[in-house]
Amino acid sequence: MRIFGQKPVVLKPEFDIPLHAPCLGNDNVTVRQAGRHGVRALEKFWQSRFGLPAPVALQSGTAALHLALRILGIAVGDRVLVPVHTYVATVAPLLYERAVPVLVDSEPETLNMSPRYAEEAIQRLTSRGQKPKAMIVAHLYGMAARIEDFVRLAETYDMVLIEDAAESVGTSVGEQLTGSFGQAGIWSFNINKIFSGLGGGALLVQKETQAVRARKLATHAREDKPYFYHKETGYNYQMHPVAARLIHAQMQEFDRIIARKRNLHETYRRLLRDLPLMPIDERPGSRSNYWLNAFLLPEGMHSKDFVGFMQANGIEVRHFWFPLHRMELFGKYEYVGGNEAEKFFNRGVLFPSSPCLTAARIERIADTARRFFGA
Numbered sequence: 001m002r003i004f005g006q007k008p009v010v011l012k013p014e015f016d017i018p019l020h021a022p023c024l025g026n027d028n029v030t031v032r033q034a035g036r037h038g039v040r041a042l043e044k045f046w047q048s049r050f051g052l053p054a055p056v057a058l059q060s061g062t063a064a065l066h067l068a069l070r071i072l073g074i075a076v077g078d079r080v081l082v083p084v085h086t087y088v089a090t091v092a093p094l095l096y097e098r099a100v101p102v103l104v105d106s107e108p109e110t111l112n113m114s115p116r117y118a119e120e121a122i123q124r125l126t127s128r129g130q131k132p133k134a135m136i137v138a139h140l141y142g143m144a145a146r147i148e149d150f151v152r153l154a155e156t157y158d159m160v161l162i163e164d165a166a167e168s169v170g171t172s173v174g175e176q177l178t179g180s181f182g183q184a185g186i187w188s189f190n191i192n193k194i195f196s197g198l199g200g201g202a203l204l205v206q207k208e209t210q211a212v213r214a215r216k217l218a219t220h221a222r223e224d225k226p227y228f229y230h231k232e233t234g235y236n237y238q239m240h241p242v243a244a245r246l247i248h249a250q251m252q253e254f255d256r257i258i259a260r261k262r263n264l265h266e267t268y269r270r271l272l273r274d275l276p277l278m279p280i281d282e283r284p285g286s287r288s289n290y291w292l293n294a295f296l297l298p299e300g301m302h303s304k305d306f307v308g309f310m311q312a313n314g315i316e317v318r319h320f321w322f323p324l325h326r327m328e329l330f331g332k333y334e335y336v337g338g339n340e341a342e343k344f345f346n347r348g349v350l351f352p353s354s355p356c357l358t359a360a361r362i363e364r365i366a367d368t369a370r371r372f373f374g375a
Helices: 038-050 061-071 092-096 117-126 147-156 207-218 241-251 256-273 303-312 338-346 359-374
Strands: 054-058 079-085 101-105 134-138 160-164 184-188 202-204 293-295 348-351
Touching: 038 054, 038 241, 054 061, 054 207, 061 092, 061 160, 061 184, 061 202, 061 207, 061 348, 079 117, 101 117, 117 147, 117 359, 134 147, 147 160, 202 207, 256 293, 303 338, 303 348, 303 359, 338 348
Parallel strands: 079 101, 079 134, 134 160, 160 184
Antiparallel strands: 054 202, 184 202, 293 348
C-alpha cells in the first residue's frame, strides 16, 4: 500500500499466514484524495448502496456501540442481556455507562446467543422486579444469530434491541443485512476485518435525529457556536477521513469480496472433508460473510493442541472467544445457560480467512492440518 506517494508500507505479520490480514489491493492504492468530505461521502454511499436510513461513520465499532447506548438511554443500573460467547468489546461499553450485563449462553448451530436462554433470563429477572431494558445480539465470526427470534423477544417484552455486527458486515438474513434489524446496530472496519480502514466503525440507527445526535457526541458534544462550547460530555469518536476513503474504495467491490470469502469457505470444506473437523456453516435463511472460518474438533480433543501445532508451523489458527463468565472482569455478573460456550471454546478453532489468501497458502494450511491428524 502506498500512502501519499511515499514508499509502500509493508505490514510484517507475526505468522507466515496470519488469521485475517487487511487486503487493500496492490501497491498503487493511494489515499491522496482523502480530503474533508470522505466521511460524509461514505455515509451517503451506505445509504444508497444498502438502503440504511441513518448510518454514522465512527472511529471504531466499540465507539459505535458506546454511542448506541447513549442514544438509546441505556444508563446506570440498567440490565442488558449479552452473549457470553463474544469478544469483550460487545460488553465493555456497558461498563463505561455502569449498566449491568447479564451473560447468556449460546446455542449450538450458530454459536451465538440462545433465544431460549435469553427468554429464560428475561423471565427470571422480571420475576425479581429487575426486568432488563435491552439486549445486545452479536453475530460471531460472520454467522447470523437467530435475529428474527430476538426481534420477537424485544417486541414481546418491550426491550431495546442492539446488534453487534462488527464481525458480520455483509452477512444477511433473508434480504436484510445484519446490523439493521434492531433500534441500533454497529459495524467494524478494524485492521482484521473484511473491509478495513485500518480502524473505523459505523453506527446504524433508524432516525436521522439519532444520527445527528451521534455525530455531536462523537465530536466532544460541541455546541453549534462560533467558539468551542460544551454542555455535556462527548467523545473523540470521529472516523478519520483516510480510513473513510479506504473503506469506501473497498466497498465498491462489495459483492466480489464477499464472494471470495464464501468461495474460501467452500474450498476449506472441500480440502478438509476427510479430516475430523466439523465446519460451522451458515444457517438456513441466512447468507454468511464467513469472516472467520470456524471448525469444531472431535469430542475429547482440546483446541490448544491443534492451535499450538498450526502456530508452530507459521499458521495463525486461533481459539474461539473465551467465555466471558469465566473471566475475572465479568465474574460478578449473572449468567444464564448451560455450558455450550465452554464446549465451543474447548473444541473450536478458527482458520486463516483473509480474502486475498492464495491457492498455495490455502493448500499449505490444509496440508499442515492433515499432518496434525496423521492423514
